[in-house]
Amino acid sequence: MTAEAAQGYDVRSARPKRADARRNYERLLAEARTAFTEHGTDVALEDIARRAGVGIGTLYRHFPNRTALIGAVFYGELDALLARSRELARAPQPCRALIDWLRAVIDHAGTYRGLSRAFLCAAAEGSAELTRCSEPIHRAGSALLTRAQQAGSVRADVEIADLMQLTNAIALAVEQSPGDPGLADRLLTLTFTGLKAR
Amino acid sequence: MTAEAAQGYDVRSARPKRADARRNYERLLAEARTAFTEHGTDVALEDIARRAGVGIGTLYRHFPNRTALIGAVFYGELDALLARSRELARAPQPCRALIDWLRAVIDHAGTYRGLSRAFLCAAAEGSAELTRCSEPIHRAGSALLTRAQQAGSVRADVEIADLMQLTNAIALAVEQSPGDPGLADRLLTLTFTGLKAR
DNA sequence: ACCTGAACACCGTTCAAGT
DNA sequence: ACCTGAACACCGTTCAAGT
Numbered sequence: 001m002t003a004e005a006a007q008g009y010d011v012r013s014a015r016p017k018r019a020d021a022r023r024n025y026e027r028l029l030a031e032a033r034t035a036f037t038e039h040g041t042d043v044a045l046e047d048i049a050r051r052a053g054v055g056i057g058t059l060y061r062h063f064p065n066r067t068a069l070i071g072a073v074f075y076g077e078l079d080a081l082l083a084r085s086r087e088l089a090r091a092p093q094p095c096r097a098l099i100d101w102l103r104a105v106i107d108h109a110g111t112y113r114g115l116s117r118a119f120l121c122a123a124a125e126g127s128a129e130l131t132r133c134s135e136p137i138h139r140a141g142s143a144l145l146t147r148a149q150q151a152g153s154v155r156a157d158v159e160i161a162d163l164m165q166l167t168n169a170i171a172l173a174v175e176q177s178p179g180d181p182g183l184a185d186r187l188l189t190l191t192f193t194g195l196k197a198r
Numbered sequence: 199m200t201a202e203a204a205q206g207y208d209v210r211s212a213r214p215k216r217a218d219a220r221r222n223y224e225r226l227l228a229e230a231r232t233a234f235t236e237h238g239t240d241v242a243l244e245d246i247a248r249r250a251g252v253g254i255g256t257l258y259r260h261f262p263n264r265t266a267l268i269g270a271v272f273y274g275e276l277d278a279l280l281a282r283s284r285e286l287a288r289a290p291q292p293c294r295a296l297i298d299w300l301r302a303v304i305d306h307a308g309t310y311r312g313l314s315r316a317f318l319c320a321a322a323e324g325s326a327e328l329t330r331c332s333e334p335i336h337r338a339g340s341a342l343l344t345r346a347q348q349a350g351s352v353r354a355d356v357e358i359a360d361l362m363q364l365t366n367a368i369a370l371a372v373e374q375s376p377g378d379p380g381l382a383d384r385l386l387t388l389t390f391t392g393l394k395a396r
Numbered sequence: 397a398c399c400t401g402a403a404c405a406c407c408g409t410t411c412a413a414g415t
Numbered sequence: 416a417c418c419t420g421a422a423c424a425c426c427g428t429t430c431a432a433g434t
Contacts, residue, residue, distance in 0.1 A: 021398060044426065055400040060428065095394075117315070120374040154393050162384050163393075165375070169367035169385075176318040177363070186360050187367075194392020195352050195361075196293075219417060242407065253419040258409065399434075408425085415418075 025062050027052040033073050040113030041070050070118050071129025078136060081108055085140035095153035098144045099188055102167050105137065106184050109171035116171040138164060166191060223260050225250040231271050238311030239268050268316050269327025276334060279306055283338035293351035296342045297386055300365045303335065304382050307369040314369040336362060364389060 017025065031052040035043045045066065049059040063069040084104050088097040109116040119130060141160050148154040170191070174184045215223065229250040233241045243264065247257040261267040282302050286295040307314040317328060339358050346352040368389070372382045 018397060024399085045428095046426075056427090057401070057429080058399055061398075066427085098393075120371060149395075153395055155391065155395050158388065158393055162381070162388060165371045165381065166368070166385055166388060169371040170364070172370060173318060173363045173367040183360070183363065187364055190356065190360060190364060190392075191389065192393045193353065194388075194394065195296075195356055195390045196392065197351055197353050198396075216416060222418085243409095244407075254408090255410080255420070256418055259417075264408085397434100400430105400432085402429105402431095404427105404429080406425100406427085408423105410421105410423080411419105412421095413419085415416100 021062075024052070024054050024058055028054065028059055028062055028069075029072060029076065032069050033076075036070070036073060036112040036115070041066070041118055042114055045069070067118060067127045068129045070112075070115065071127060071133060073112075074115065074119075074130070074133050077108070077111075078133060081105065082136055082140055085144060089143055089147065093153075094144070094148040094151040095192075098141075098148045098154065099192055101141065101144050102163075103184060103188060105141075105164075105167055106171040106174060106188075109168070110175055113175060116168055116175055120168050120172060134164070219260075222250070222252050222256055226252065226257055226260055226267075227270060227274065230267050231274075234268070234271060234310040234313070239264070239316055240312055243267070265316060265325045266327045268310075268313065269325060269331060271310075272313065272317075272328070272331050275306070275309075276331060279303065280334055280338055283342060287341055287345065291351075292342070292346040292349040293390075296339075296346045296352065297390055299339065299342050300361075301382060301386060303339075303362075303365055304369040304372060304386075307366070308373055311373060314366055314373055318366055318370060332362070 028048065031048050035048050035051070045059055046056050048069075049056045052059075059069075063072060081104060085101055088101050091097040091100070109119065119134070138160055141164055145154065145158065145160050145163065149156050149158070170184065170187045173187065177183050226246065229246050233246050233249070243257055244254050246267075247254045250257075257267075261270060279302060283299055286299050289295040289298070307317065317332070336358055339362055343352065343356065343358050343361065347354050347356070368382065368385045371385065372378075375381050
């Protein structure tokens with residue numbers, strides 16, 4: 001399902017949204033995106049509603065809670081991340097491609113302050129909005145992981161779920177350490193080579 | 199400085215606290231500990247004050263913000279973690295000892311829901327209360343790391359700061375995945391062996 | 397069917413008054 | 416010097432009234 005389809009139809013009734021409802025949905029999404037980018041995902045929802053020119057009640061009608069809104073914004077930006085994975089699936093070094101993609105995931109999570117935390121917490125809550133984001137990400141990562149394993153450059157006993165958990169965790173650590181731009185690379189290198197001496 | 203000294207003297211004036219102030223401080227700390235254990239670090243501060251039998255203003259007088267309170271509770275429990283590191287410093291396998299200790303750090307962070315997040319965030323905020331906790335932890339970890347490196351079982355280019363960041367991140371991922379008790383072990387094993395095939 | 401925003405609930409924090 | 420708790424500010428969420 002594309003992002004357009006999700007915007008054009010009511011999720012519950014599966015019927016087309018009324019034109020004004022759809023316009024409000026899109027405005028809220030756009031304002032949420034810029035607000036999250038500027039002030040992080042903890043920004044006041046009332047601000048987002050005001051900037052979108054709708055009442056706070058309308059925001060809640062479209063997005064029952066903050067996580068749902070974060071998930072909807074993130075879902076709309078998945079395409080770039082998935083396109084990058086398809087690109088890297090044809091890169092000459094399968095292992096390098098996997099690491100590069102994990103780095104892209106971390107960078108993307110860093111675009112909104114609070115996103116990676118919401119993502120980690122959502123797994124525990126079982127939020128439908130963020131789960132539908134993590135599924136395509138996992139599939140994309142799985143393809144890159146399998147390719148690197150078949151090339152013999154990555155251990156066969158590594159599972160994508162664990163690797164993504166670790167990547168999310170690194171994204172969070174990186175987000176909390178704004179003064180250390182090289183941290184993401186160092187932690188990914190550590191994950192790749194491991195502690196163990198060769 | 200011991201925990202007793204911190205309780206018995208006013209931090210700013212370095213003078214002995216009045217007896218009632220000291221008693222209130224200790225009661226707040228004890229109630230915070232149990233409240234954090236039972237309901238996580240997001241528990242209402244008013245509840246802690248009420249259970250300690252003091253006004254909310256008294257809580258704020260002793261602990262200017264939530265992070266300070268979390269830090270004070272955590273500081274009082276550092277001894278167990280540091281004792282474990284001294285024990286492991288004499289264990290036969292230096293590398294195993296390091297991994298076991300990282301596991302202990304993760305387990306300890308898991309005793310309060312929200313602690314590892316507060317810890318990661320505090321690094322960015324530069325909270326004095328939590329920084330004084332991380333220093334002895336880093337020193338203890340550094341000793342174990344150096345020993346494993348000198349034994350030749352851990353790579354020489356690994357730095358303790360990165361390793362602790364990664365460990366904190368794992369602790370957070372583990373906390374957010376209560377349904378997966380084996381996650382901590384799997385992620386630590388992954389950190390140890392690395393993705394790279396041998 | 398959808399929008400609005402006043403109203404409610406809740407919680408962190410402060411500070412004037414009291415001991 | 417310290418304690419108290421009413422008061423304030425802020426924010427998430429709901430829902431009766433309106434279009």
